[in-house]
Amino acid sequence: MVEKLPLNISQKIQIRRKDAKEWFNSSVQDIRDGYYININMPFIKERPLVLRRNEKVVVRFFSEQSSFNFSTKVIGEVSDNIKLYRLDYPQEIIRVQQRNHVRLPVILDIEYTLPEENKDNKKKIVFRKTTTVDLSGGGMKLLTREKIEPGTKILLVFSLPLKNRPELIEINSLVARCIKVEPDREVYHIGIKFKDINLNQEDKIVRFIFEKMAQQKRLR
Template sequence: MAARPRIKIKQKVRIARADLNKEEDWYLTDVQDIGEDEFCVSIPFQGVMPLVLKNGELVKISMANEGERIEFKSRVIGWRADNIPLYVLSLPDEYTRVQQREFVRIPAMIDVCYAEVPESGKEPAFINSHSLDLSAGGIRIVAKKNYPKGAHLLVRFSLPLENGPVELNLLGTVVRTQPVEGSSIRFQVALKFVDIKRKQQDLIFRYIFNKMLEPRRPR
């Protein structure tokens, strides 16, 4: 448990009735206004289906908060019409951490450049490739070499975020390598990030959380 979460205007959140637990029970919405003891969200949607809530109904919220995913319960305390209809929800006094950032891993095929760590005074020779999955603790890429466990690689990739792409340059250590199925010259290389900064982890987690929300966006 912890103090109140830091909710931001335009932040994407998932919402579901408090007594439901299946993945298909979650709807997508975003924060439109924040008060001292309440916050407002637009009508939640799951595809083209809106979530209709009654005054006093208990709901649960899932959102990103400072680089981790949290959940908390809230109550519908009214509605407003500021150009669009809004639900007014109570702010929680505490929340629950659902997963630590390093355990949240998603399939992600993004362009990646990787290179072996060069000798002092030399420039790294980057090779173009792509990733297979990503977490804020590491990345799995396709490489042209069977790197041993413990080897170090430089990785560079760009994440498309709400305010534009952000490039990350990171150091990773190999935790395992296995051949790509059907190929003798390409390998899946799982890397654990080394000395990654908190801000860099937060950027990766924002990307992951947004990707987790994508199937719930209205079409």
């Protein structure tokens, strides 16, 4: 029995040729379980992905809890006021376990604290406020006014503004690098590597990145 795809009509997806690296943005227009999937013409900015019959492709997408991909082939074109591609229904769906390192430039409000400073439980934990410079499934870059040495443990707390609802994320992390970006001022870029991120948190971050990329494409 063919596995049912956790896909919905109008859901955003990304697609690439099997041997290529560039991901193009598209969306699902119709699904017939076990038979085919119709998708919009994929684009990067204004550049379309022109596909031919029997061409092999890879599709990836994100659900509420997980990220997935599958390999398939183009089985034709469909005309429904707009040009659609029809993909063969996949025989195998892969849940993506590895971290996604696509890095998205984005500004998010972040609170952080250094656990080494909070060893004395009698003291109230103090969080500093700052913002991100970018974000990926494996880490982020912070803009701070203090130097934090590589190897320092750091606890991050932030709200991830997903399309359906905001999600509070709390991750124990590690400072990977610290670069002073203004020679006359105490301003630093702090490279962060997520340490204890779970799959659910990672999926939400990757889904947020995907949603922002799709939104930016629509605004261009």
